[in-house]
Structures are given as structure tokens and as C-alpha cells.
Amino acid sequence: MKDTLRRVLAPIASLKLTVALLAMSMFLVFAGTWAQLDRGIWTVLEQYFRTWWTVIPLGIFLPRDWNVHGAIPFPGGWTIGGLMLVNLLAAHTIRFRWTKDRIGIFLIHFSLIMLLVGEFATGLFAVESRMTIDEGQTVNYAEDVRSVELAIVDVTDPSQNRVIAIPQRALEHKKTISHPDLPFTIQVDRFLPNADLVSDENAGPSALHGNRGAAVSAGVAALPKAVARGVGRDEADMPVAQITLKDGVTDLGTYLTALWFTFMPSRGTQIVDVGGHRYELWLRFVRHYKPYSMQLVDFKHDKYLGTETPKNFSSLVRLIDPEKNLDHEVLIWMNNPLRHRGETFYQASFKKGDMGTVLQVVRNPAWLLPYLACTIGALGMSIHFGQNLLRFLRRQRKTAAHAAHPHPAREPGRPAVAGAGAPHAARRVR
Amino acid sequence: MKRNSSTFGPAIAIVLAVAWVLSGARTAPVDPAYDLDSFGQIPVVSQGRPKPLDTLARTTLMVLSNKQSLYMSATDATADRKEKTDDMQKVPAIRWLIDVMSVPEKARGYDVIRIDHPEIKGLLGADADRKYFSMDEIVANGDELNRQFRLAHDTPDRDRSLYQRKMITLSQQVSLYFSAEDVASMFLVPPSDGGSEWGTLADQSSHMMGHGDLPAESRNVTSALVAWQEGDPAAFNAAVSAQRSLVESKVPTIEKKVAFEARYNHFAPFMKAMALYVLVGILAAFSWLRPGRAITATALGLLVVALILHTVGLGSRVWIQGRPPVTNLYSSAVFVGWGAVALGGILERLHRNGVGAIVAAGTGFATLLVAHNLSLDGDTMTMMQAVLDTNFWLATHVVVITLGYASTFLAGALGVIYILRGVLTTALNRDERRRQVGMIYGIVCFATLFSFVGTILGGIWADQSWGRFWGWDPKENGALLIVLWNALILHARWGGIARQRGIAILAVIGNIVTAWSWFGTNMLGVGLHAYGFIESALMWMSIFIASQLGIAALGMVPYERWRSVKANG
Numbered sequence: 001m002k003d004t005l006r007r008v009l010a011p012i013a014s015l016k017l018t019v020a021l022l023a024m025s026m027f028l029v030f031a032g033t034w035a036q037l038d039r040g041i042w043t044v045l046e047q048y049f050r051t052w053w054t055v056i057p058l059g060i061f062l063p064r065d066w067n068v069h070g071a072i073p074f075p076g077g078w079t080i081g082g083l084m085l086v087n088l089l090a091a092h093t094i095r096f097r098w099t100k101d102r103i104g105i106f107l108i109h110f111s112l113i114m115l116l117v118g119e120f121a122t123g124l125f126a127v128e129s130r131m132t133i134d135e136g137q138t139v140n141y142a143e144d145v146r147s148v149e150l151a152i153v154d155v156t157d158p159s160q161n162r163v164i165a166i167p168q169r170a171l172e173h174k175k176t177i178s179h180p181d182l183p184f185t186i187q188v189d190r191f192l193p194n195a196d197l198v199s200d201e202n203a204g205p206s207a208l209h210g211n212r213g214a215a216v217s218a219g220v221a222a223l224p225k226a227v228a229r230g231v232g233r234d235e236a237d238m239p240v241a242q243i244t245l246k247d248g249v250t251d252l253g254t255y256l257t258a259l260w261f262t263f264m265p266s267r268g269t270q271i272v273d274v275g276g277h278r279y280e281l282w283l284r285f286v287r288h289y290k291p292y293s294m295q296l297v298d299f300k301h302d303k304y305l306g307t308e309t310p311k312n313f314s315s316l317v318r319l320i321d322p323e324k325n326l327d328h329e330v331l332i333w334m335n336n337p338l339r340h341r342g343e344t345f346y347q348a349s350f351k352k353g354d355m356g357t358v359l360q361v362v363r364n365p366a367w368l369l370p371y372l373a374c375t376i377g378a379l380g381m382s383i384h385f386g387q388n389l390l391r392f393l394r395r396q397r398k399t400a401a402h403a404a405h406p407h408p409a410r411e412p413g414r415p416a417v418a419g420a421g422a423p424h425a426a427r428r429v430r
Numbered sequence: 431m432k433r434n435s436s437t438f439g440p441a442i443a444i445v446l447a448v449a450w451v452l453s454g455a456r457t458a459p460v461d462p463a464y465d466l467d468s469f470g471q472i473p474v475v476s477q478g479r480p481k482p483l484d485t486l487a488r489t490t491l492m493v494l495s496n497k498q499s500l501y502m503s504a505t506d507a508t509a510d511r512k513e514k515t516d517d518m519q520k521v522p523a524i525r526w527l528i529d530v531m532s533v534p535e536k537a538r539g540y541d542v543i544r545i546d547h548p549e550i551k552g553l554l555g556a557d558a559d560r561k562y563f564s565m566d567e568i569v570a571n572g573d574e575l576n577r578q579f580r581l582a583h584d585t586p587d588r589d590r591s592l593y594q595r596k597m598i599t600l601s602q603q604v605s606l607y608f609s610a611e612d613v614a615s616m617f618l619v620p621p622s623d624g625g626s627e628w629g630t631l632a633d634q635s636s637h638m639m640g641h642g643d644l645p646a647e648s649r650n651v652t653s654a655l656v657a658w659q660e661g662d663p664a665a666f667n668a669a670v671s672a673q674r675s676l677v678e679s680k681v682p683t684i685e686k687k688v689a690f691e692a693r694y695n696h697f698a699p700f701m702k703a704m705a706l707y708v709l710v711g712i713l714a715a716f717s718w719l720r721p722g723r724a725i726t727a728t729a730l731g732l733l734v735v736a737l738i739l740h741t742v743g744l745g746s747r748v749w750i751q752g753r754p755p756v757t758n759l760y761s762s763a764v765f766v767g768w769g770a771v772a773l774g775g776i777l778e779r780l781h782r783n784g785v786g787a788i789v790a791a792g793t794g795f796a797t798l799l800v801a802h803n804l805s806l807d808g809d810t811m812t813m814m815q816a817v818l819d820t821n822f823w824l825a826t827h828v829v830v831i832t833l834g835y836a837s838t839f840l841a842g843a844l845g846v847i848y849i850l851r852g853v854l855t856t857a858l859n860r861d862e863r864r865r866q867v868g869m870i871y872g873i874v875c876f877a878t879l880f881s882f883v884g885t886i887l888g889g890i891w892a893d894q895s896w897g898r899f900w901g902w903d904p905k906e907n908g909a910l911l912i913v914l915w916n917a918l919i920l921h922a923r924w925g926g927i928a929r930q931r932g933i934a935i936l937a938v939i940g941n942i943v944t945a946w947s948w949f950g951t952n953m954l955g956v957g958l959h960a961y962g963f964i965e966s967a968l969m970w971m972s973i974f975i976a977s978q979l980g981i982a983a984l985g986m987v988p989y990e991r992w993r994s995v996k997a998n999g
Contacts, residue, residue, distance in 0.1 A: 015925025022918040026911055026943075033907045033951065041902065049902055115886075119900060128897065304478025304813045305628060306617055311478070311813070335820045335895045346897045362897035370899045374886040381879040388875060392868075396780060 006094050013090035021087060025080045034060040040228075042146065049077035050123045078123075081116050088113065104384025111377030118369030126364035129288055130348060133296040133317070134356035140293035142361040143285035148239050148259055151287075152182060153280040167286070171241050183275045184252055187244045195222040195240040197260050208242045212253030213270035213281070214261055222256055241283055247274060257283035292321035292341070297329060299357045301350060313347050315357040332359065440728040447709075447735045451702055461525075463663035467696075469654065469670045470524040473677055473688040475617035475628040478813040480684050482692035487527035489809045490610050494603050495544045495562060496806050498523050507540035510562045522696075527610065532655040534611045538565035543603055547596040553578065565607055568600075575600070618651050620680040650676060691750050699743035700764065704798045706736035707771075711791035714784040718857055729787045730778050736794065737771050744768055751811050754825035756832050757818070760801050760810040762948070765829070767797030769836030770843070773876065777869055785866060789843035793836075803967075823891040831884030831909055837877035838912055838944045842978070844870045845937030849985040852931070856997035863994070867930045870937050871923060877940075878916040885909040908947025915943045935985040941978045945971060 011017070032048035038060070039047070048054050054076040059068040075083075088109055129142035147168045154162040164179050171191045178185040190208055198207065203221035210216060222240040238259050245252035252272060261268025262284045270281045295318040302311040314333035319326055319340065332338050338345040344367070348360035470484030488498045491509075500507055501514035502521045507529075508514060529537040541562040545551055548558050554571050556563065568575065579601045582594035590598070609615070619629035631648045650673035657665035678685040713729040744755050744764060751757065756765045774790025804810070818824070848866045852858045858866070888909060893899040900906065919936045922928040928936055949971055989995050 015921050016927060018921045019918055019925060019927055022914050022921065026914045026918070029902075029907045029910055029914070032902060033904045036904060045902060122899065126898070305475050307478045307813070309478055309813055309815060335823070335891070337894060337897065344897055346895065348896075360897045364898070367893060367899065370886060370889050370893065374883065374890060377886065378879075378883045381882060385875045385879055388872070392872065 009090045009094045012086060013094050014087075015091075017087050018084075018091075021080060021084050024075065025084070028054075028056075028074065028077060028080060031056045031060060031074075045123075051076035052079050078120070081120065085113065085116055101387060104380045104382075104387065107376050107380025108384065109380075111373040111375075111380060114369050114373040114376070118366045118373065121366035121369070122364055125366065126362065129361045131294065131345070131359040131361055132351070132356060133294060133315075133359070134351065135296050135299055137356070138293050138295040138318075138320070141287040141289045143287055145236075145285050147286050148283055149286045150186070150241060150243070150257060151280075151282045151284055152186075153282065154181075154277055155280055156277045165287070168239075176246075183277065184245045184247045184272075187246060189242040189244055189254065191242075192222060192224045192240045194225045194227050194237040195258070196225050196238070197221070197240075197258060198223050208240065208256060210242065210254050210256035213255040213272075214258075214268050215256035218267045220256070222258060239283065243281075245272060255281055257281050259283050259285070291323055292319065292326070294319055294359075296357055299350060299354055301354045313350060313357075315347055315359065317357075317359075439724040440731045443728045444731040444735060447706060447732055451735065451739060454697055454702060464658070465667045465670055466522075466524055466528065467692070468667070468674060469528060470522075471689040471692040472618070472651070472670065472673055473620070473681075473684060477809055479811065480628070480681075480688055481809070481811070482688045482695070483527060484522075484524050484692040484695050485809065486610070487523035488695055490606060491523040491526060491542065492806055493606055493808050495542045500526055500540070500542060502526070502540075507537075507542070508562055509540075509542045509544070513541065513562070528655075528658055530607075530610050531613050532658040537611075538569070540564055543568065543600075543607070545596075545600065547593055549593050550596055550600060565604075568604060613651070613655065619648055620677050620684075622680070687750050690746070694743075694746045694750065699739045699746070700798050700801065703736045703739040703743065704795055704802075706732055706739065707791040707795040707798070710736060711788055711795065714787040714791065717784040718851075718855075726782055726784055726787070729784065730775070730782070733771070733775055733778065733787050733790055736791075737768075737775055740764075740768050740771060740794065740798075747811065753814070754821060754829055756828045757814060757824060758810070758812060759949075760804040762828075762832050762835075763797050763801035763804060765832045766836045766839065766948075767794045767801070769833045770794060770797065770840045773837055773840050773873065774843075777873075781865065781869065783862070783865075785844065785847055785869065789840060789847060793839055793843050797839075820891075823887075823894075827884055827887035827891050830880055830887060834877055834881030834884045834909075834912060835944050835948055837873050837880055838916065838940050841870050841873040841877055841937040842939075842941030842944070844873060845934040845940075845985075846978075846981050848934040849931070849938065849981055852934075852992045852994045853984055853987055854993060856993050858994035859998040863930060867933050870933055874916055874919050874933075874937065874940075878913065878920060881909065881912045881916060885913050904951040905947075908951040911943050912940075912947050915940050931985055931989065935982050938978055938982045938985065942975050945974055945978075 028048060032044055035044045035048060048056075052075070054074050055071045056074050057069075057071040059066070059070075062068050092106070092109065127144075129144045131139055131142045133139045148171075149168060150166040150171055152164045152166075154164075162181070164181060166177055166186070168191075170177060171188050172193075173188075176185050176187045192208070195208075197220045200209065200215075200219045200221050203209070203223060207221040207223050209221045215221065222242070225238075228237050240256060240258040240260075242254065242256055244254045252274065255270055255272075257270070258268070261270075262282060268282075272279045272281065296315060297318055298316040300312065300314045300316075303309060304311050312333060314331055316329055316331050317338075318329050319338070321327075321340070324341075330338050332345055332347050334347055337347075342365070343361055343363045346360040346362070347357070349358035350356065351358065470482055470487065472483050473480045474483055474486055475481075476486055491500070492498055495509040497509050499520055499522050500509045501511070501518040502525060503515065503517045503519070506515075506518075507526065508518075526537070526540065526542065529540070541564050543563045543565065544561055545554070545563055546561070551558060551560065553574055554563060554567055556567075575597075579597050582590060582597040583601075585594055614632040615630050617628040617630055619631065619633065621627055621629075631652065650669050654666050654669035654673065657663075657669055674685070674689075677688075710729050710733045713725055713732065717725040717729060747761065747764075748755055755768075756762045770793035771790045774786045774793065776786070778784070778786030778790065780786070814824075844866065848858070848863070848870070852863065885906070888906065889899040892901060892906070915936075919928070919933060919940070922936060923933055949967055
């Protein structure tokens with residue numbers, strides 16, 4: 001029984017497979033690095049690392065103007081990582097015995113398993129969003145800047161807004177959307193993942209127009225644009241949805257809703273009055289509402305004297321969490337995040353003129369794993385390589401002692417001291 | 431008798447080396463009448479940090495002419511050794527800076543701006559073989575140069591031709607020159623009691639408009655410059671010493687560090703260490719031709735002297751900056767060298783076969799040469815970007831990962847020696863071969879430890895500052911590649927896939943992996959870590975990779991054809 005297991009596992013546990021997997025992982029990482037010249041990090045992540053299978057274009061390794069075509073299929077990060085895990089576990093099952101000499105190796109490999117699992121869990125469960133707060137403003141949501149939603153905000157009661165949010169996926173599938181709380185239906189005419197807003201008059205035939213709302217008052221139309229590659233600072237997708245609202249059969253007008261409008265609320269606010277209710281229409285980053293809120297008390301951005309090099313960014317925020325009875329000020333700055341309710345808040349960026357702060361909000365249930373893995377791995381390596389070193393030094397001392405009294409070698413014609421580490425002894429006798 | 435030569439020979443050599451090193455600590459004055467050394471120790475805040483005028487002079491001249499000294503006579507000056515005339519004397523950069531600050535019209539005639547691109551030389555109406563140009567010449571052709579600069583400037587970064595990039599460089603050199611002339615805007619005025627903000631002479635003179643009297647803070651420097659202009663050494667020395675005691679009374683700690691930095695500049699420990707590394711390399715190589723205890727002992731002794739010098743340089747930088755040793759690409763090169771030399775020295779101490787000494791000397795020299803070339807960009811002690819402004823992570827992650835680079839390079843260097851000696855000489859007998867592979871293996875173990883721990887520490891830092899442990903950023907990937915490669919070598923050995931020369935070849939390829947991670951990823955120019963892109967570095971990098979591939983290929987020559995194997999079996 002044990003022998004069968006052994007025979008089955010032997011090829012899976014082989015060191016040759018380990019070496020092959022290490023080499024393959026290097027190639028994948030290398031390719032995934034070069035690919036970042038053309039694609040944003042999130043695209044690369046999805047295409048190379050957080051996938052079972054990938055296709056690597058050969059052109060990524062060469063100057064782009066050579067226009068080399070052709071690609072090779074290759075296992076993705078999850079396949080290689082998974083195989084490494086299997087290889088490692090199989091090796092431990094059949095080859096490793098619990099001896100003093102093996103403790104180090106075992107700890108190292110255990111830490112590697114934790115790292116692999118940690119990265120896997122991060123890929124699956126981590127959520128990144130950001131909080132943009134102006135000085136003095138209080139915010140109770142974080143935004144996912146990688147997707148948008150169509151928010152229909154009932155502002156009839158100024159003390160309490162009701163929001164109905166339609167996710168990007170629903171908008172992309174271009175159909176009629178209704179909601180029990182809405183007195184009208186929304187027909188998505190077109191959804192553009194990226195578009196420019198241009199002046200209405202010289203927009204050209206491919207542009208999308210509206211006949212009500214901000215598109216009319218600001219005199220703009222939307223021109224479709226290729227999706228941003230995500231390389232460089234200023235390239236971000238600016239989606240636009242052209243929607244027609246209908247109250248039963250009555251046409252309430254065609255609106256352009258654009259992410260751009262959220263950056264200029266004075267011109268971008270679009271209001272629809274239906275059945276005694278007043279609604280605002282916003283195409284905005286997806287918002288995750290929180291049971292707590294944050295107020296930006298002060299944002300600081302220091303530079304070194306006589307330079308533009310930033311010395312420090314820091315946000316003094318007031319954290320208000322009624323459920324937890326918290327209401328106090330916290331300073332968040334570079335390398336010093338705030339951890340609250342399983343989320344971590346980092347100083348990520350700031351608004352023009354230092355008027356507001358941008359905090360990165362990360363929820364990652366696996367965040368502690370690398371910390372543990374690092375400790376265990378370092379311990380394991382110190383033990384293992386320490387043992388190696390001691391063994392080597394002991395051997396060295398032995399040969400040195402041997403070389404110091406090379407009595408038999410004094411006889412002519414006899415070979416010099418054998419073994420490692422004794423060339424001087426050999427030379428001296430010569 | 432034999433015993434004497436093997437003890438005294440090395441001792442004499444080491445004493446001589448130490449004497450040579452220490453002789454550099456004293457300065458020979460350029461002009462005995464003027465205390466220029468003291469002038470060079472006056473602090474100025476530039477690029478965000480207080481530094482001696484001597485550093486400002488050196489780094490400015492370095493960017494303008496790739497040199498820290500020039501040739502000067504009473505009426506003329508040039509950075510070009512070939513152009514110098516008999517009455518010219520080699521002088522340090524501060525001698526040039528004081529002319530720029532005090533007698534700018536005269537200094538503009540000095541040939542100190544290096545221009546290499548033939549088309550730009552053509553714009554100045556100069557021959558292709560001239561290298562250094564004066565500010566006067568550039569100003570005279572200002573209109574056309576300006577037009578060319580505009581054209582280059584309006585071209586997007588990626589599409590610029592070499593000519594256009596050199597135009598941009600020239601414009602940066604010119605504006606740097608102008609800022610060196612602009613004494614009024616230099617932050618020369620120490621903070622008044624209790625404050626921390628340095629002021630400029632211009633601030634002070636506007637202050638004077640209100641109060642009618644120029645305060646001593648700014649009078650000193652101005653009077654020194656006037657005295658220099660009028661040729662009055664006594665007034666010059668008095669003004670300089672007044673400024674220095676003023677600074678000492680206002681900001682004593684800064685004064686101390688700044689004066690120390692000026693002496694450090696002059697001492698140039700890394701240049702001296704480089705010279706010693708060359709000597710050690712030659713001695714160690716010679717010890718292979720004519721084995722002898724004295725020669726290996728001398729090599730090891732000199733290596734220790736060089737390492738001490740290297741350590742002194744590193745320690746000085748740490749003290750001046752108040753930061754851990756690695757803060758930028760330049761200091762990483764210095765530290766990689768230091769780590770490799772220290773490990774190589776230990777190997778030499780253990781084995782005493784010249785191998786440790788030669789790889790230590792080789793990597794020490796090469797990395798300091800790299801560092802020297804990186805210093806051509808200007809000040810090497812620049813302030814840290816906000817995200818890097820944390821001594822804790824600089825001291826842990828950065829130091830450990832840099833030791834990882836150092837040990838991987840050292841293993842690679844050992845591989846190179848193994849292959850070259852094995853294929854080309856008959857020196858590697860069976861024992862020696864086994865022993866050298868043992869050395870490689872030991873160093874690879876170290877390299878794995880350092881690069882693994884360093885990489886994970888980096889992940890933890892990233893988690894602290896950006897909210898993700900691992901972002902697949904090019905620099906992170908580079909570090910990961912080193913870990914994977916070292917792990918691959920170890921597993922290949924344990925699995926019997928690579929035994930002796932296989933390990934050596936893999937270690938040599940490790941040099942490529944490390945070089946790519948260290949510099950190549952910066953050249954990609956993407957990612958949060960991309961702190962420096964150096965053009966000519968790309969060429970050197972390609973040459974390095976080609977050479978390592980060449981050596982690895984040499985290692986693939988069938989074993990029976992290796993001269994060492996043929997001779998020793």
C-alpha cells in the first residue's frame with residue numbers, strides 16, 4: 001500500500017520537476033515584467049499570473065517597432081503555483097523524514113506554502129478601493145475606480161438621499177432596466193467603456209448625443225475612444241452611457257451620463273422630476289458604503305527646500321464609527337497606514353492644490369500570511385544554512401589540524417595530505 | 431630566512447598601502463594665500479539638504495564635464511587634459527566654483543561643458559574632435575540652440591532621437607550652470623535661532639530694504655566673493671572664517687557634518703579602494719603562477735586594507751546622511767561591492783588559495799566603477815522621496831536585498847573563475863575543482879537566504895505603504911527572479927541535475943539575472959521602483975550579458991577538452 005503510494009508519487013515529487021517548475025516560473029515572471037511596457041498592471045495580472053493558462057506574445061521581449069508576431073501558449077501563474085504546491089507536498093510525503101537536519105528545509109517549504117496560499121487568497125479575496133476626501137468633507141464610502149455604476153439618487157428629501165445603483169455589467173448588456181422603487185424604466189442605448197466629451201457642434205457622425213440634461217446644457221457629445229492600456233499616469237478609462245428614460249410609454253428624454261461629469265458637478269448635475277420625486281443621474285465609480293465615516297481635518301504635503309521632491313504626505317482624519325463608539329483623530333502618512341474593521345487605509349495620492357486626500361482602502365483577509373511566512377522562512381534558512389556552515393567549518397578545522405601535523409608526509413615520495421582545504425600543507429612539503 | 435620573507439614582505443606592503451591611503455587625508459592648498467578648503471566647507475542647502483560648497487562644486491562640475499577637477503592658469507581654464515598648456519595647474523572643482531560665483535564673466539570663458547554629439551558641436555561651429563565648450567560659446571549660439579531645444583522638448587519622451595535627448599541634456603547643463611552663477615538665490619543663510627529654514631542672500635537683501643542694514647548672515651559670503659574678485663586674501667580668509675563660525679553658532683551639528691563631508695570628498699576613499707582592488711587582483715592572479723605564502727598573505731592583507739577603506743567610505747556616508755547605507759542606485763552599487771568583498775575576504779581567509787581574493791577584488795572594483803559612473807548624474811546623497819523616507823525599511827529590506835545581489839554576484843564571479851581557470855589553464859586539479867564548487871554552493875546558500883528574506887521584507891514594506899504585499903511590479907519581479915534562480919541552483923544540485931561545472935555555469939547565469947534585476951528593471955521605466963534610467967547603462971548592460979553568456983558557453987565545452995581536466999584527470 002505504502003509502496004504503491006510511493007511509486008505513484010515518485011515522479012510528482014521529483015527534484016527534476018522542481019527545477020523545471022522553477023525555470024518555468026522564472027520565464028513567466030520575466031514575460032509578465034516585459035508585458036508591463038504595453039499593458040497596465042491589472043491586465044498583466046489577469047493575463048499572466050492570476051490565470052491557469054496564458055499565451056505569451058514573443059514581441060514583448062523585443063523593441064516594439066520590430067513588430068514581431070507570434071506567440072507561445074504557456075501555463076499561467078495558478079497552474080505553475082499549483083504544481084509547485086503539489087510537487088512540494090508529494091516530496092514531503094515520500095522523501096522527508098523528521099530528522100534534526102531536515103527541520104530547516106521543512107520550515108522553509110512550509111513558509112513557501114504559506115506564501116503561495118497567501119498570494120492565491122489575495123488574488124481571490126482582496127478588494128481594493130479608494131476614498132477621496134476634500135478638506136473638511138466627511139465621506140462614508142470607498143470607490144472602486146476600476147468599474148462604474150449608474151446611480152439614480154432620489155434627492156426629494158434633502159436630509160436623506162436614496163440611491164439605486166445599476167452596475168456596469170448591466171449597462172454593458174444594453175437592455176431595459178426597471179426597479180420597483182423607480183417610477184420609470186431605463187433603456188441603455190449605448191455604453192462606451194472609454195470616451196471623450198467633445199463640443200456638440202463638431203462632434204462628427206460617430207458621436208453620441210443626448211436631448212436633455214447636461215449634454216444639452218453643456219453642449220457636449222461623447223466620442224468613442226479605445227480602452228486605455230493603463231500605462232502612464234493620465235490614461236484612465238472615462239466611460240459614458242447613453243440612456244433613455246421612459247415612464248410607461250412616455251419618453252422622458254435621452255441623457256448622456258458620463259464619468260467626466262462627476263469631476264465637474266456644477267455642470268454635470270442632471271435632474272429628472274417624475275411623480276413628485278426629484279432624481280439625480282450620475283455615472284460614477286462604484287461606491288461601497290461603510291458603517292463608519294471619515295472627515296479630512298488637514299492634508300499636508302511638504303517638499304524639500306528648494307526642490308519639488310515630496311518630503312511627506314499626511315492626512316489628519318477624524319474617524320467616526322458610531323457602532324464601535326469611536327470618534328477620534330488619526331494621522332495617516334506614508335508607510336504608516338490605519339487599520340480599521342479589517343480594512344487598511346493608506347496615503348495614496350492627493351487632489352490638485354493639496355485640497356484633498358486620496359486614501360487607498362484595502363481589504364485583504366490574507367494580509368497576515370506573508371508576515372508569518374517571512375519569519376518562518378528566515379528561521380528555516382538560518383537553521384539549514386547554519387547547519388551547513390557549521391559542518392563545513394568543522395571539516396575545515398579538521399583538515400587544518402591535520403595539515404599542521406603532516407608527519408607521514410615528510411617522507412619523500414608520499415602523496416601530500418589528501419582531502420579538501422590543504423593546498424598550503426601540500427605546498428609546504430614540496 | 432624563508433619565514434622572514436613570508437612575514438616581513440606582506441607587512442611592509444601593508445604599511446606602505448596604509449601610508450599611501452593616509453597621505454590622501456591631508457590637502458595641499460591650491461593657492462596658499464587663500465583658504466579655499468575652508469571656503470569649500472561653507473554649507474549651502476541644495477536639492478533639499480545642507481552640503482558643503484565643495485560638494486556643490488564637485489557635483490555641478492561632474493554633471494557639466496564628467497570630472498571633479500580641471501586645469502587652470504591665471505587667465506584660462508579647461509577640463510580637457512589634451513588642451514591644457516604648460517602653465518596650467520590641476521585644481522579641484524571648488525577653485526572653479528568660486529570663479530563662477532565671484533567673477534562670472536571670466537568663468538564663462540572656461541571650457542568646462544562637455545558635449546559629445548557631433549550635430550550639437552556642429553551647431554556651435556566646432557570641430558568634431560573638440561569635447562569641452564565654454565558658456566560664452568553656448569550663449570553666443572543661444573538662439574539656434576534654444577530653437578533646437580524647443581523642438582526636442584515638444585517631442586514626446588519616447589519618440590526623441592539621440593540628438594534630441596542630448597539637446598535636453600545640454601539644456602539641463604546650462605540651467606545648472608546658471609544656478610551655480612546665481613549666488614543670490616543660493617540657500618547660504620543659516621536659520622536664525624530656533625528655526626530650521628535656510629534663507630537666500632536675496633531674502634536678506636529684501637530684508638535690508640526694510641531695515642536698512644544687511645545682516646552679518648549674508649555679509650560674509652558676499653564679502654568673501656568681493657575679496658576674491660579684488661585679490662585680497664586677508665579679507666577673503668577673514669570673511670570665510672566669519673561665515674563658518676556664524677554657521678557653527680547657529681547650527682553646530684550641521685556645521686560638523688558639512689565640514690566632514692568636504693574632507694570626505696577630498697579623501698575619496700572609494701577611488702583609493704579601487705586602486706587597491708586592482709593591486710589585490712594582480713597579486714592573487716600572480717599567486718597562481720608562482721604559489722607562495724608571502725604573496726597570498728600580501729593579497730589578503732591589502733584586501734583587508736581596501737575593505738577597511740571601503741567601510742570607512744560607507745560609514746562616512748551613513749553618518750553624513752543619517753540614513754542606512756543604501757538609499758539610491760549609487761549607494762546600492764557601493765554596498766553590493768562592500769558585501770561581495772567582505773564575503774570574498776572570508777572565503778580567502780578560509781581557503782587561502784587566491785580565489786576569494788580575486789573575486790573580492792574583481793567585484794569590488796567593478797561595482798565601484800559602476801558607482802563612479804552613476805555619480806556622473808550629480809549629488810549621490812539626494813533626499814528620499816516620501817515613500818522611501820523610512821530608515822526602518824531602508825535598514826532592513828534594502829540592506830538585505832542588496833546583500834542578496836552581492837552574494838549572487840560573488841557566486842557568479844566564482845563560477846567565472848572556475849570556468850576560465852578550468853578551460854584555459856591546467857591549475858584546477860580534481861581537489862581544487864571540488865573545493866571551488868563547494869565555495870560556489872556555500873555562497874549560493876547565502877544568496878538564497880538574503881534574497882529570499884529581502885524580497886519578503888520588501889513585500890511587507892509594500893504592504894505597509896501601498897496596501898499590497900506583492901504587486902508584480904518590475905523591481906519586485908526582479909528580486910523574485912533572483913530568489914527563484916538561486917533556489918533552482920540549489921535544487922539542481924540536490925537532484926543531481928547539475929554537479930560541478932553545471933553549478934558553475936548556473937552561477938554565471940545568475941550574474942545576468944542579478945544585473946537584470948538591479949539595472950534592467952529600472953531601464954524598463956515602469957513601476958513604482960523605477961528610480962533611474964541611464965542610457966549608456968543599457969549598452970554596458972548588453973555587453974555584460976553577452977560576456978557572461980560567452981563564459982557560460984565556454985563552460986559547455988566538453989569536459990575532456992578542458993585543459994585542467996586533460997592535465998589532471
